[in-house]
Amino acid sequence: MVRSSRSSSHRWRFVSPSYYLKRPKRLALLFIGFVAVTFLVWDRQTLTRDYELAELKLKAEENSVDVQRRQKVKEAMLHAWTSYEKYAWGQDELRPQSKDGVNSFGGLGATMIDSLDTLFIMGLDEQFQKAKEWVATSLDFNKNYDASMLFETTIRVVGGLLSAYDLSGDKVFLEKARDIADRLLPAWDTPSGIPYNMINLAAGNPHNPSWTGHESILADSGTEQLEFIALSQRTGDPKYQQKVEKVITELRKNFPADGLLPIFLNPHSGSSSYSTITFGAMGDSFYEYLLKVWIQGNKTAVVKHYREMWETSMKGLVSLIRKSTPSSFTYICEKNGDSLSDKMDELACFAPGMLALGSLGYGPGDREKMLTLAEEDMSVGTSWNILRPETVESLFYLWRLTGNKTYQEWGWNIFQAFEKNSRTESGYVGLKDVKSGDKDNMMQSFFLAETLKYLYLLFSPPSVISLDEWVFNTEAHPLKIVTRQDQRENNGESERRQQPPLRSPKPSTALIQVDEVCVEDEINGLDIMKRKSYWDNTAPLRSDGGNEIAQSSPAPWGLVGENLRPIGRIPVGNGDSPPHCISCNSKIWER
Numbered sequence: 049m050v051r052s053s054r055s056s057s058h059r060w061r062f063v064s065p066s067y068y069l070k071r072p073k074r075l076a077l078l079f080i081g082f083v084a085v086t087f088l089v090w091d092r093q094t095l096t097r098d099y100e101l102a103e104l105k106l107k108a109e110e111n112s113v114d115v116q117r118r119q120k121v122k123e124a125m126l127h128a129w130t131s132y133e134k135y136a137w138g139q140d141e142l143r144p145q146s147k148d149g150v151n152s153f154g155g156l157g158a159t160m161i162d163s164l165d166t167l168f169i170m171g172l173d174e175q176f177q178k179a180k181e182w183v184a185t186s187l188d189f190n191k192n193y194d195a196s197m198l199f200e201t202t203i204r205v206v207g208g209l210l211s212a213y214d215l216s217g218d219k220v221f222l223e224k225a226r227d228i229a230d231r232l233l234p235a236w237d238t239p240s241g242i243p244y245n246m247i248n249l250a251a252g253n254p255h256n257p258s259w260t261g262h263e264s265i266l267a268d269s270g271t272e273q274l275e276f277i278a279l280s281q282r283t284g285d286p287k288y289q290q291k292v293e294k295v296i297t298e299l300r301k302n303f304p305a306d307g308l309l310p311i312f313l314n315p316h317s318g319s320s321s322y323s324t325i326t327f328g329a330m331g332d333s334f335y336e337y338l339l340k341v342w343i344q345g346n347k348t349a350v351v352k353h354y355r356e357m358w359e360t361s362m363k364g365l366v367s368l369i370r371k372s373t374p375s376s377f378t379y380i381c382e383k384n385g386d387s388l389s390d391k392m393d394e395l396a397c398f399a400p401g402m403l404a405l406g407s408l409g410y411g412p413g414d415r416e417k418m419l420t421l422a423e424e425d426m427s428v429g430t431s432w433n434i435l436r437p438e439t440v441e442s443l444f445y446l447w448r449l450t451g452n453k454t455y456q457e458w459g460w461n462i463f464q465a466f467e468k469n470s471r472t473e474s475g476y477v478g479l480k481d482v483k484s485g486d487k488d489n490m491m492q493s494f495f496l497a498e499t500l501k502y503l504y505l506l507f508s509p510p511s512v513i514s515l516d517e518w519v520f521n522t523e524a525h526p527l528k529i530v531t532r533q534d535q536r537e538n539n540g541e542s543e544r545r546q547q548p549p550l551r552s553p554k555p556s557t558a559l560i561q562v563d564e565v566c567v568e569d570e571i572n573g574l575d576i577m578k579r580k581s582y583w584d585n586t587a588p589l590r591s592d593g594g595n596e597i598a599q600s601s602p603a604p605w606g607l608v609g610e611n612l613r614p615i616g617r618i619p620v621g622n623g624d625s626p627p628h629c630i631s632c633n634s635k636i637w638e639r
Contacts, residue, residue, distance in 0.1 A: 154193030240318030307361030345532030434478030
C-alpha cells in the first residue's frame with residue numbers, strides 16, 4: 049500500500065511547479081517547448097486564415113470579372129435594341145448598314161418578340177414594358193402571309209411569347225401565343241399527322257414549298273413539341289399537345305435502329321424519303337427536341353420514350369463522328385445512303401451542348417463518355433459568320449455542367465470578336481467572310497434572342513435560369529419545366545398515369561394551398577399543382593425587404609386552369625433576392 053502511494057506521487061511530480069523550480073535546465077526546456085508549440089499553432093492558424101482570405105479575394109475577383117463581363121453583354125444588348133427601336137421598330141429585323149427594317153417573317157415583329165425574355169432576364173425593365181405595350185396593341189397575326197416555315201414562326205413567335213409569359217406572368221403574352229398557334233394548327237391536318245411546313249396565317253391554307261419536292265422537313269416537323277406542349281399546359285387545352293405528339297407517334301412506328309432520319313418526310317404516308325441525314329440544317333433541332341421534351345416533362349415515365357429515341361439517335365451520331373487530319377478536330381459527317389460526306393455546317397455546333405445536357409440521363413460510365421465527346425474540339429467548314437449562337441450555346445451548357453472556366457474564356461473571346469468586327473453605330477451585322485471582314489446588312493433576330501442571352505448567362509450564377517427549372521427551346525426561349533403526369537396514347541392504348549391524391553371539398557373542385565393563399569379551380573382532368581412560393585405577376589422579381597404586400601393573382605408559369613380566383617394576400621419578395629434574379633426561389637413548382 050505504501051509502495052503504491054509512492055508510485056502515484058512519483059508520477060505526479062512532473063506537474064508540480066516546485067519540481068521545475070529546483071531544476072532550472074528542465075524549466076528552460078519546458079519553456080522552449082511551450083513557445084515552439086505555441087508558434088506552430090499560431091503559424092498554422094495564420095496560414096489557414098491567410099488561405100481563406102486569399103480564396104475569398106480570388107472569388108471576389110472572379111465574381112467581379114463575371115459581373116463586368118455580364119454588364120458588357122448587357123450594354124451590347126442595349127445597343128442592339130436601341131438601334132432596332134430607332135430604325136426598325138415593329139418590323140421583323142434591322143438592317144444596320146442602310147438603317148431601316150425588313151419584314152423577313154411577314155411583319156410579325158420577330159426581333160421584338162425574340163427579345164422579350166432577353167430584356168426581362170437582363171433587367172431592362174423600361175425596354176421590356178415598351179415591347180409589351182407593342183405586343184398588346186400592335187401585334188396582329190391576321191396577315192395574308194405564308195408563315196415562312198411553320199418551324200420559324202413556332203420557335204420565334206410562339207416560343208418567345210410563352211417565355212415572356214412564364215417569366216412575367218402577364219397574360220397578354222399567353223393570349224397572343226394562343227392566337228398565333230390557332231392559326232398554325234391546320235398545318236397538322238394531314239393523313240399522317242406530319243405537318244405541312246408553310247401556312248397562310250389569314251386564310252389557313254397549308255402547303256409545302258416546291259423546292260423540297262412538296263415534302264415536309266424533319267426539323268420543321270419535329271421542332272414544335274416544346275412550344276405546343278407548353279401551350280396546352282398553360283391554357284388547359286390539350287389540342288396543341290395532341291397535334292405535335294402525333295408526329296412523334298408516327299415517326300416511332302418505323303424509327304430506324306440507328307435513330308437517324310432523312311431530312312424529308314412524306315406528310316401523306318408519314319414515311320421518310322431518300323435524302324440527306326444531318327445534324328445540321330433541316331435535321332438538327334429534331335434530335336434536340338427529343339431530349340428537351342423529356343426534360344420539359346421532368347423526366348417522368350410519360351416522356352420516357354422521347355429519351356429512348358434520343359439515346360438511339362446518339363448512337364447514330366457517334367457513328368458519324370470523324371477527326372480531321374492533321375489538326376485532329378472532331379466533326380460530324382452527313383450521310384447519304386451508305387456514303388458519308390465530310391461536311392459539318394455551323395448549325396451542328398449546337399451538338400456539344402446537347403450531348404453535355406443529355407449526359408445527365410446516363411449511368412456513370414456512359415455519362416463520362418458522352419461528356420468527354422461533348423468536350424471534343426469541333427470544327428466547321430464555313431467562312432462566314434452571321435452572329436449565330438450555336439457555339440456560344442454549347443459553351444454555356446458545358447460551363448454550367450462542368451464548371452470549367454475555360455468555356456467562359458472562350459465565350460468572352462467570341463464576344464470581343466463580335467464587338468470588334470460586327471458592331472456598327474446602328475447595330476450589329478454579320479460577316480460575309482471572316483477573313484476579309486466584309487460585312488452584310490442584317491442584324492438577325494436570333495442575335496438578341498440567343499447569342500447575347502447565352503453570353504449573358506455564361507457570366508451569370510447558375511441559379512439564374514436554372515437548368516433544374518427551365519428548358520430552352522431552340523431559339524433560346526426558356527420555358528418552365530412542368531412535371532408530366534398526363535394521359536397519352538401508347539401503342540394504340542390509352543394509359544392513365546396515377547395522380548397523387550388531392551384533398552377536395554367536393555368531387556369537382558380541388559383546393560390548392562399556395563403558402564398562405566387558397567385558390568379553387570375546376571379539375572376537368574387537368575394537373576393541379578402546388579406552389580411553394582409566390583409573387584405578384586406585375587412585379588414578379590422584387591426585393592422590397594420582405595414586408596411588401598401584393599394582391600394575389602393567377603400564378604405565372606401556367607398553374608393549370610384559367611379560372612383561378614384569389615382569396616387572400618401574401619408577402620412578395622424575401623429581402624435577400626436581388627432584383628431580376630430569375631430563380632431566387634428554387635423549386636418553384638412542386639406536385
